[in-house]
Amino acid sequence: MNAATAALPADIRLMNAVSALLVAALLAMAVWGVMRWVVRLPAFNLRAIQVEGDVTRNGTASLRANALPRLQGSFLSLNLKEGRAAFEAVPWVRHAQLQRVWPMTLRVNLEEHRAAAYWEARADGADAATESAMERGLVNTFGEVFQANLGDVEDEDLPTLAGPAHTAGVMLQMWRALAPAAERLGESIERLDLSGRGSWRATLASGAVIELGRGSEAEVGARFGEFARSITQVTAQYHSPLLSADLRHADGYAVRLRGVTIQTPGKPVNRKR
Template identity: 50%
Template sequence: MQAAAALNHPREMPQDIRWMNAAAAALAAALVVLLVAAGLIKWSRQAYFDIRRISVEGDLQRNNLATVRANVLPHLKGGFFTIDLARARDTFEALPWVRHAVVRRIWPNELRVTLEEHRPAAYWHHADREDELVNTYGEVFDANIGDVEDEPLPTLAAPANPTPDEARVMLDMLHRLQPLVQPLQGDIDTLQLTDRGSWSVELDNDANLELGRGNAEELQARIERFVRTLPVLHRQYPAPLVYADLRYPEGYAVRLRGVSTSQETKGSKPPVAPKKP
């Protein structure tokens, strides 16, 4: 009876043998995975998957497909599976006038790229470096100034050490003030901000406005007051505007071509007018 019971209940496998069998199975599985991975890597590097085509999308005005390919292809490394899309994006964004690039793989050997170009809004000028450009987002970018020499772009004359968002602030100020100076028969040619935070405007009809310090609302109020009262002055002195100093709290000083005068508001002390040129 004891022998029969022993046959019905075989002795369990020792613990160490079970561990050895599990380790062997895991090792075999890992080897299979490695072999498959090596095969896939070798397969993915076949010449068939080399990038052979680049399609470019986007509203391009400064670049064309031939230029993009010629400048980018020598710098692209890898095939369909192995190319680094982030590095490829950086390569496209290094092209002149390119602000942003989105790069996608298209099976089996194509890259499809969507490019966004900078749209110039103004020249960027300050004493520390050569002139650059500001795009419509208020971002400073480097490009060939000669590419826009025929475009009537205003100039943003920045302080010597502008802050990172200075261009955006100045472009916003330009957009706020431009409609206000239309009655002066000119557009803003140069908007300047000094190191001390004082603003001034030069119009394309050679008139200059000293606006002083302040936020956008304060500067707007000064220009609106000046534009509102200038026709009264012109009825007495019908001469082109040369210079206006709007920094006075309740008045302004002007210089007309051939005439010097000052304009005061009711109940205020008249400011001293600039000397006649």
């Protein structure tokens, strides 16, 4: 500050400072306005959208119908975060990455969901055997629930997972843990239920229903593995297929075979092993 400026009264100095700020603000607004006008010029309109990655479920027509109407702005003004959301709103798209590529091209890399199971979400605390499904959808290989046309996977041999909301990931992990033991029986688990109380039930491809009980993945897996190793001896002995089994016994399990029953006076009971 020179001597002439210092000699000015305080109110004059304040007025000059305010004036300078106003001029700077007006200049900034003018520059901003010009920039907004420039980026909207037809010369900066998107000329091409280059799609890479997974496009098994979504072709050009699907992406054009579902994503393009959501894109707003030119090559320069397009909000990439909003553009990503537009593509991720397309059925079967799990993740999208967008990148501007000169000249006037938008490169989109897609990752699609890979369906691992059907999903039925049930009310928390409800009995999975009696409570009607609250939500239907699909579970991907990451254990995430997503919505898509179920008819797209009707030719795929997918199991059904049914349990309380937000348990799809845990249920898919349990299904994977139990699958090898089921394969040793020459079976597959077509349906896995988890009740609101934490009890597991497996339905095999043959229709047999296995009550697995509660416990961690390791506990339930060991229980089912021991059952798979020994049940074939029972079915071979009686030459009868398995209808159901209850593994919720501390010293063994109860089974029901087709055409084989044991009765105590006046009361039928399940065969135990």
